[in-house]
Amino acid sequence: MIQDNDRNEAIQTIRSLIDSKKWTIISDVNSAIINSISNKTPGECLEIISRSSGGDVFKRYPFRLDKEYAGVLLDFIRKKQIDGRNLDSGLTDPTCDLVANIFSRHVEEMSDEISGAVIKVIISNDRFVRGISDVIIASSSTPVPRLLQKKLSAVVTKKIGHALLTAVDSSTYATVKLSVMKVAGAAAASPVAMKLAATLITSLATTLKPIIIKMLASTAVKTAIMSKIKAVIMGALLGSFIKIIGAKLGVSLGVAYAFVLAPLIIVWLTHEYKTLPRKLAKSVADSVAKDMANGFENTAQSLAEMIVERVVIDGVGLISAQFINENNVDDFIEECLAELDVP
Numbered sequence: 560m561i562q563d564n565d566r567n568e569a570i571q572t573i574r575s576l577i578d579s580k581k582w583t584i585i586s587d588v589n590s591a592i593i594n595s596i597s598n599k600t601p602g603e604c605l606e607i608i609s610r611s612s613g614g615d616v617f618k619r620y621p622f623r624l625d626k627e628y629a630g631v632l633l634d635f636i637r638k639k640q641i642d643g644r645n646l647d648s649g650l651t652d653p654t655c656d657l658v659a660n661i662f663s664r665h666v667e668e669m670s671d672e673i674s675g676a677v678i679k680v681i682i683s684n685d686r687f688v689r690g691i692s693d694v695i696i697a698s699s700s701t702p703v704p705r706l707l708q709k710k711l712s713a714v715v716t717k718k719i720g721h722a723l724l725t726a727v728d729s730s731t732y733a734t735v736k737l738s739v740m741k742v743a744g745a746a747a748a749s750p751v752a753m754k755l756a757a758t759l760i761t762s763l764a765t766t767l768k769p770i771i772i773k774m775l776a777s778t779a780v781k782t783a784i785m786s787k788i789k790a791v792i793m794g795a796l797l798g799s800f801i802k803i804i805g806a807k808l809g810v811s812l813g814v815a816y817a818f819v820l821a822p823l824i825i826v827w828l829t830h831e832y833k834t835l836p837r838k839l840a841k842s843v844a845d846s847v848a849k850d851m852a853n854g855f856e857n858t859a860q861s862l863a864e865m866i867v868e869r870v871v872i873d874g875v876g877l878i879s880a881q882f883i884n885e886n887n888v889d890d891f892i893e894e895c896l897a898e899l900d901v902p
Contacts (some may be wrong), residue, residue, distance in 0.1 A: 573863035596840035606649030648796040682723040722752035795846035
């Protein structure tokens with residue numbers, strides 16, 4: 560079982576790290592959205608999509624200068640459905656992906672600090688400690704009577720668990736490495752368990768970083784980020800269309816006669832078609848930046864919680880003989896057997 564205090568400490572550490580990047584991330588998102596949308600064709604900016612109940616794209620409505628498309632655009636601006644399905648801008652998904660990539664890249668840059676924050680959580684996980692104990696016992700050449708194997712396992716688990724928690728008392732990668740060096744330097748005067756703990760923590764700290772980098776670049780993390788920002792981006796795009804098109808033509812959400820407004824939309828699109836990407840880019844970027852700033856702390860908290868849970872699962876799965884210093888295993892097992900009064 561993960562210690563709640565260690566878990567919460569790791570989450571708060573990672574959240575603080577993400578929070579420290581808040582304005583850098585938002586600034587990069589703002590610039591990226593402006594650059595992305597302003598470089599799209601007017602047709603790409605005007606594509607409307609309908610979504611299935613699960614949120615996937617069900618149908619695309621490419622831009623056409625006719626009444627049918629104008630009716631679809633009008634339904635989108637007025638938040639109406641088509642055949643019972645919600646409408647959205649075709650720009651939503653690529654913009655979400657863009658923002659998620661920026662977010663992931665900035666968090667990935669903190670992989671050293673994140674490694675340090677989660678090491679203590681991993682080594683306080685009962686399953687991890689039991690797994691390490693099993694590997695230690697299996698790696699030993701010391702014969703163990705069958706009747707004592709269960710008792711030995713309990714002693715090994717207790718001693719190695721205590722040694723690991725003693726060796727790590729910080730939440731940053733730099734101080735974890737310093738802590739390991741201190742343990743290694745004092746190995747001659749330390750219990751054998753501390754020697755093994757030093758090896759384990761050194762291996763874990765080294766192995767975790769690439770796993771964290773891979774995890775942060777994974778689809779699961781990007782999906783988690785997108786789940787937090789998708790509504791923001793959808794709202795920003797809809798709001799921008801309402802401001803740029805709807806407000807100009809006096810389109811009200813309560814207007815019932817689409818056939819009256821559709822010709823006006825066609826006329827407007829004919830005149831404003833070429834300038835739409837630039838206007839839309841600025842409006843969407845500013846709106847997304849504002850909403851991201853307001854909800855950034857919640858996003859950082861959710862992401863920190865996911866990182867800790869995901870890394871603990873992956874970290875527990877790292878248990879292997881490569882962590883074990885074979886020269887110390889037999890001495891450690893003999894020390895544990897001595898506590899059982901085995902001759």
